[in-house]
Amino acid sequence: MSNTTAAKPRLTTSAMIASIAGEGQKTKLAPFGHALAELANTRPDIIGMTADLAKYTDLHIFAQAHPHRFFQMGMAEQLLMGAAGGMAKEGFTPFATTYAVFASRRAYDFIHQVICEEHLNVKIACALPGLTTGYGPSHQATEDIAIFRGIPGITVIDPCDALDIEQAVPAIAEHKGPVYMRLLRGQVPLVLDEYDYTFELGKAKLLRDGKDVLIISTGILTMRALEVAKELAADQIDVAVLHTPTIKPLDTATILREASRTGRLVVVAENHTEVGGLGEAVAAVLLRNGVTPPFRQIALPDAFLDAGALPTLHDRYGISTATMAARIKGWLG
């Protein structure tokens, strides 16, 4: 299933769901859809539901494999989430998909009250997390993690790549309770296969060690952090990368252990606004425990972001590999 992307992306806003894979990067097609379809072969309680975005969340793979367990709810996100709650009350394990903006903003009360207040077994998987589309704020879910982190009992996942996603699917299905998972769809980068890594719910994993900088990262910024680490190695800067795909509940033990090691700049990197995401979550954990290393955030600004081509925007807002590397070098002086 692996292949590579050949053509250089055009610098345009027209692609709503442009692949975030870099030129020549190894990718895997529709890891979420394939993992869910496979899981459903042995789990008759798994169902798929969407609000007119099956193709754009890779749920169509599941729909083709299990048509009787696929429910097209139409472009009605409140209905999607509330009905998924009803399905869970009848003993099913629904995976409900839409874009992250619509789940976090339009359907929030239904997720809060119908699903989470009863701790129902609904898995919400949402495409276009953070800045992964050039369409502007209508489609850019830059504050979804902040929104969901506030709900008691929900699990929040921001996977890095195709491997993370395909391993997270059975893990969150096994977990009892509501889950919000950010989703990458289509040709999804494959990065973590080169590391000694397995997704574990609630665990942060040290992908590489280093004595100068500790990057605590999540989502696609783990992919970028690993690239940054390689770049900075050429400048004799030794960068550790702690991948934190589970943002709630946070693996505080591992974060405290790594951040307590002296002599390192701690940088938290996330594809999310600087408000209320992983960065502030880590900062709070460190302060509450009296751990105070030099601390910086790489995150999207507290602003409505521009429309444009993703490479342009990632440079503009400081989450491209080059800008991240430059900023970290600057912080090190």
Added chain:
Amino acid sequence: MNTSVNTSSAANRAKLAERAYRIRRYAVRMGEVQGQGYIGQALGIADMLAVAYCHVLNYRADEPEWEGRDRFLLSHGHYAIAHYGALIEAGIIPENELETYGSDGSRLPMSGMASYTPGMEISGGSLGQGLIIAVGMALGLRLKNNPAFVYNSMSDGELDEGSTWEAAMSAAHHGLSNLICLVDINNQQADGNSNQMLGFEPLADKWAAFGWYVQRVDGHDLDALVAAFDAARAYPEAKPRVILLDTLMGKGVPFLEQREKNHFIRVDPPEWQQALAILDASQPVVGAEQ
């Protein structure tokens, strides 16, 4: 436990009238415990609840989560004071528990929540959610080949919520013949008369246009309620069903019926006992011909 007997008999009607009287009485007693409560709504919906719990629903009083039960969803969570009365009448919660209504640590909070109360299927109160949950449960029951019905009880104020109409489209689209929606039309919501907040008429035409089998009845006519529930269950086409219930807030206690209508009807401390006395004085006698 379907207590249905000959649906047209006067005896059955008298039994249901007695059930409704007791549900009203439980609600007034709960209101007295707290000195407040949505008593107007409770008195208005007691007749429907009596027919639902004592004529229509399949359930097991000693096993509230029995898989074969009909699901009764209270979308308008503030009507819990009436629903608790019905659950007491159904034998699902004990009568003496009404003394705890709305108190700290009680299983009977002011707004109904699933995790607190046996027989309370959902946490309502964020209005406009019940019918959507009902769609999911009805789809799930169908997927399991479970013949139970899902009933969603909602207020006319919830007609304002867009989610209600998402659910209405969806239920018809999926041909959910196991879904029965009950709309309490008392024409009152927080800021005034419902039809002056956001006009909803012609309501029967709206639901029909959305693809539902529609009946509109006097919500205090027990014969009409029995017939409507029976027709809703028996309707042969693959359509969801809605029963629109025209009701009067405070029904059965004339001084509350006539009081200035509001979301919260004001009740002075001595009036709870006066209301009970009025209900007792007009208590139906089982077996009496009417």
